Amino acid sequence: MAKRHCFILEFVAESVIVIDPQNPTQSADYLIKGGTLVTMDAKRRVIENGAIAIRGAEIVSIGPAVQIAEHIQARQTIDASGCLVIPGLINVHSHLAMTIFRGLVDDQPLEAWLGRIWPLEAAFANVSNVRAGTQLALVEMIRGGVTCAHDMYWQLWDNTRTAVNAGFRLVNGPAFTEIVGPDGVMPENHIPRAQSYIEEFRTNPLVTCCVQVHSTYTTSRQMLENARQISEDYQLLFVTHASESRVEVETIQQRFGKTPIEYLHEVGLLGPRTLLAHCVHLRDDEIQLLKDTSTSVAHCPESNLKLSNGVARLPDLLRAGVNVAIGTDGAATNNDLDMLGEMFTAAMVHKGVWGDPTCPKAEHVFEMATVKAARAIGMQDRLGSLETGKLADIAILDLDAPHLTPLYNVYSHLIYAANKSDVRSVFIHGKPVMLNRELLTLDEEEIKSAVRRVAMRINSGSQG
Amino acid sequence: MAKRHCFILEFVAESVIVIDPQNPTQSADYLIKGGTLVTMDAKRRVIENGAIAIRGAEIVSIGPAVQIAEHIQARQTIDASGCLVIPGLINVHSHLAMTIFRGLVDDQPLEAWLGRIWPLEAAFANVSNVRAGTQLALVEMIRGGVTCAHDMYWQLWDNTRTAVNAGFRLVNGPAFTEIVGPDGVMPENHIPRAQSYIEEFRTNPLVTCCVQVHSTYTTSRQMLENARQISEDYQLLFVTHASESRVEVETIQQRFGKTPIEYLHEVGLLGPRTLLAHCVHLRDDEIQLLKDTSTSVAHCPESNLKLSNGVARLPDLLRAGVNVAIGTDGAATNNDLDMLGEMFTAAMVHKGVWGDPTCPKAEHVFEMATVKAARAIGMQDRLGSLETGKLADIAILDLDAPHLTPLYNVYSHLIYAANKSDVRSVFIHGKPVMLNRELLTLDEEEIKSAVRRVAMRINSGSQG
Numbered sequence: 001m002a003k004r005h006c007f008i009l010e011f012v013a014e015s016v017i018v019i020d021p022q023n024p025t026q027s028a029d030y031l032i033k034g035g036t037l038v039t040m041d042a043k044r045r046v047i048e049n050g051a052i053a054i055r056g057a058e059i060v061s062i063g064p065a066v067q068i069a070e071h072i073q074a075r076q077t078i079d080a081s082g083c084l085v086i087p088g089l090i091n092v093h094s095h096l097a098m099t100i101f102r103g104l105v106d107d108q109p110l111e112a113w114l115g116r117i118w119p120l121e122a123a124f125a126n127v128s129n130v131r132a133g134t135q136l137a138l139v140e141m142i143r144g145g146v147t148c149a150h151d152m153y154w155q156l157w158d159n160t161r162t163a164v165n166a167g168f169r170l171v172n173g174p175a176f177t178e179i180v181g182p183d184g185v186m187p188e189n190h191i192p193r194a195q196s197y198i199e200e201f202r203t204n205p206l207v208t209c210c211v212q213v214h215s216t217y218t219t220s221r222q223m224l225e226n227a228r229q230i231s232e233d234y235q236l237l238f239v240t241h242a243s244e245s246r247v248e249v250e251t252i253q254q255r256f257g258k259t260p261i262e263y264l265h266e267v268g269l270l271g272p273r274t275l276l277a278h279c280v281h282l283r284d285d286e287i288q289l290l291k292d293t294s295t296s297v298a299h300c301p302e303s304n305l306k307l308s309n310g311v312a313r314l315p316d317l318l319r320a321g322v323n324v325a326i327g328t329d330g331a332a333t334n335n336d337l338d339m340l341g342e343m344f345t346a347a348m349v350h351k352g353v354w355g356d357p358t359c360p361k362a363e364h365v366f367e368m369a370t371v372k373a374a375r376a377i378g379m380q381d382r383l384g385s386l387e388t389g390k391l392a393d394i395a396i397l398d399l400d401a402p403h404l405t406p407l408y409n410v411y412s413h414l415i416y417a418a419n420k421s422d423v424r425s426v427f428i429h430g431k432p433v434m435l436n437r438e439l440l441t442l443d444e445e446e447i448k449s450a451v452r453r454v455a456m457r458i459n460s461g462s463q464g
Numbered sequence: 465m466a467k468r469h470c471f472i473l474e475f476v477a478e479s480v481i482v483i484d485p486q487n488p489t490q491s492a493d494y495l496i497k498g499g500t501l502v503t504m505d506a507k508r509r510v511i512e513n514g515a516i517a518i519r520g521a522e523i524v525s526i527g528p529a530v531q532i533a534e535h536i537q538a539r540q541t542i543d544a545s546g547c548l549v550i551p552g553l554i555n556v557h558s559h560l561a562m563t564i565f566r567g568l569v570d571d572q573p574l575e576a577w578l579g580r581i582w583p584l585e586a587a588f589a590n591v592s593n594v595r596a597g598t599q600l601a602l603v604e605m606i607r608g609g610v611t612c613a614h615d616m617y618w619q620l621w622d623n624t625r626t627a628v629n630a631g632f633r634l635v636n637g638p639a640f641t642e643i644v645g646p647d648g649v650m651p652e653n654h655i656p657r658a659q660s661y662i663e664e665f666r667t668n669p670l671v672t673c674c675v676q677v678h679s680t681y682t683t684s685r686q687m688l689e690n691a692r693q694i695s696e697d698y699q700l701l702f703v704t705h706a707s708e709s710r711v712e713v714e715t716i717q718q719r720f721g722k723t724p725i726e727y728l729h730e731v732g733l734l735g736p737r738t739l740l741a742h743c744v745h746l747r748d749d750e751i752q753l754l755k756d757t758s759t760s761v762a763h764c765p766e767s768n769l770k771l772s773n774g775v776a777r778l779p780d781l782l783r784a785g786v787n788v789a790i791g792t793d794g795a796a797t798n799n800d801l802d803m804l805g806e807m808f809t810a811a812m813v814h815k816g817v818w819g820d821p822t823c824p825k826a827e828h829v830f831e832m833a834t835v836k837a838a839r840a841i842g843m844q845d846r847l848g849s850l851e852t853g854k855l856a857d858i859a860i861l862d863l864d865a866p867h868l869t870p871l872y873n874v875y876s877h878l879i880y881a882a883n884k885s886d887v888r889s890v891f892i893h894g895k896p897v898m899l900n901r902e903l904l905t906l907d908e909e910e911i912k913s914a915v916r917r918v919a920m921r922i923n924s925g926s927q928g
Contacts, residue, residue, distance in 0.1 A: 102881065107821060305817075306821065306880075310816055351772045361570075
């Protein structure tokens with residue numbers, strides 16, 4: 001028997017099956033079997049008729065089904081025949097609860113949009129409404145194959161608990177701001193509040209803590225430095241909006257004689273633990289600075305288009321070797337949280353605008369929602385690909401739809417043709433959160449009703 | 465009774481209920497009842513809890529459900545509660561059977577793409593394969609709320625019959641070309657062939673006949689004039705690709721000292737019966753020429769982006785008053801036939817590229833897939849809006865999805881948030897072709913299998 005196992009180990013070396021000779025049959029909680037695995041591992045293996053074994057939160061085996069199934073005794077087997085099995089999509093920039101404002105303010109520039117949205121937030125972003133909006137965002141994202149999302153919004157504690165309770169992976173943390181928002185946090189309380197949040201959630205397996213600042217134009221230098229200090233103390237990701245609009249860049253240049261990127265660098269806020277949202281308006285030397293400091297970018301093409309902020313220089317960022325990931329931004333500027341749609345837009349718009357039909361290629365866009373997104377949030381060792389030892393964040397897409405027929409290339413379909421309605425099942429941290437399109441951790445009907453009630457109050461002009 | 469009817473006629477004048485005093489209760493084949501009607505009539509009425517009565521191919525009553533239902537005795541009632549009821553979407557430019565090449569050649573410029581696709585067409589665009597591809601296109605479009613599409617492809621007769629057999633409305637006609645394509649039509653036979661096609665299909669209620677030319681760069685002047693003559697003789701729509709790529713514009717300028725638009729004008733091919741696909745590269749005076757001649761444009765933003773042809777000057781075209789409609793182009797450059805997605809792209813990309821977040825507004829994009837599309841194909845008196853006397857081409861979208869929650873504005877949702885998976889039922893020419901997502905005129909499973917077999921042959925490099 002031992003000899004046979006040795007043989008198998010050698011034969012399936014590509015499959016990274018680690019077999020204990022004393023215990024050739026491994027137990028697993030779930031076995032996802034059949035279907036085409038788009039692993040996004042270093043070799044970018046695509047495994048036809050593959051299988052993934054999950055134990056606890058992790059992938060314990062992955063490879064051809066015929067080899068994996070022989071060694072795995074699973075509590076439950078998920079049939080993925082006729083499906084694509086992909087790493088769960090990572091949405092690296094959003095404001096989740098803004099689903100409550102979806103479609104309320106369209107076809108306006110950023111400044112006019114903010115001028116309309118901020119008073120609405122002041123009136124309506126209370127715990128109850130924000131919880132309904134966050135839950136709706138989770139429903140929408142799970143249905144679209146998203147397993148991890150960044151959030152920057154009011155009611156921080158409650159949002160984090162809402163996600164954790166739904167079994168959803170969240171990148172979240174205190175957002176330092178000069179204004180007193182709907183959650184009543186005073187600027188002078190940001191440091192102890194940040195420490196308290198981080199202490200509470202840093203060990204939560206579903207939470208990737210970060211430190212956030214809305215932007216350089218809404219925050220004092222002192223506050224930026226406070227945020228930097230906390231992010232350094234805890235070695236946490238730092239997130240802010242940067243160079244989103246021309247007005248923002250001009251404002252910061254007038255105020256400090258520097259662009260937002262240069263200013264953030266001066267404050268010591270660029271680096272491998274920094275994720276900058278948007279980065280639409282960059283000079284060549286700023287792109288090089290992002291590369292040199294290993295700063296990541298959250299590319300949000302739909303929000304940038306809709307608000308007329310422009311088109312980020314994605315081909316130049318990619319050529320320079322900057323780590324770029326994709327985010328949907330909030331549903332009030334998009335108007336959905338559809339990462340498949342956002343990848344499509346990212347793949348299409350740059351070809352037309354920058355004149356190179358070969359950049360970005362479909363496969364490279366998919367990296368921006370998986371491996372590069374994992375790196376952008378500092379989770380490259382745990383997320384972003386289907387590999388033994390990584391966390392089991394997985395989406396299963398049905399290939400049967402007419403718009404996915406025929407199939408020549410999996411990356412082409414994932415980027416140019418797949419629809420959120422194709423997502424059939426989703427695992428996060430080893431647990432199913434949707435099976436055969438049935439949500440397991442969220443009451444969708446109740447959540448939609450709650451958000452509709454919020455919208456009725458917004459429409460009626462009442463408060464809260 | 466008569467008095468009461470007069471009163472109702474007055475009261476519901478907006479609803480255009482024509483009531484015969486001798487026969488106050490009208491019979492209808494179908495009554496679509498409940499839901500919000502987005503009529504796209506001249507007043508752009510949006511009717512909450514509306515109803516539409518259909519008799520034969522036409523809408524015979526439309527208005528508030530409470531008023532319509534009283535006077536209509538329908539054979540079958542369709543409950544549209546919680547839905548949006550919209551004019552069926554019109555896809556004004558496509559090459560339907562190219563679904564068989566979906567995702568086969570991505571991330572290439574137009575010329576390289578054509579260089580790859582044309583030999584594949586020569587080998588595989590036979591009647592059987594093209595029929596499978598056309599049927600798949602019909603399945604995909606019906607599932608996406610499209611009720612009428614243009615087609616320009618080989619195997620003309622068969623494609624038209626395929627659509628008619630499926631109860632689908634097609635804009636189709638002979639495409640004049642210098643090359644002998646996979647259907648073996650010799651250039652010298654184009655005129656009698658065109659006459660024969662037109663004579664056969666001009667009275668078919670589901671077919672809008674047109675005369676087509678691939679482009680000015682693939683067709684001689686004599687052939688353009690022949691096509692013009694046929695289109696004049698029969699007073700038919702003329703369709704061609706124009707000013708799609710820079711290379712095309714430069715080629716025609718070198719050949720004739722004129723742009724494609726100027727050259728078409730010289731040949732007498734601009735006018736209210738002309739629909740030009742793409743029109744990406746236009747000068748100001750060419751935009752004015754399109755306006756002055758009442759020529760329509762088929763805007764295909766996704767194809768233009770993906771092939772790096774650029775971004776059409778949509779805001780300038782709209783400001784000049786040119787009639788612009790939307791097309792998906794073929795699935796080999798898109799990679800789907802999703803008009804909701806194409807409207808989204810049309811609504812997003814111009815804001816980001818041309819710098820005006822207010823143009824185009826969501827409502828105006830919806831016009832480009834409905835009333836303006838109907839005008840582009842010369843069917844403005846019969847299609848494009850939900851009005852008494854118009855043909856009953858109707859799509860019903862379920863509003864229940866999380867990504868459509870909450871609802872503030874119907875146009876916002878139709879353009880920025882609705883997904884093809886939201887389309888529940890579709891009527892064409894008064895007949896249901898999909899009810900509750902069940903296709904009634906096409907065998908989807910058999911069609912997908914047939915297209916997969918075609919793809920296997922293409923993959924294996926075999927012929928036909």
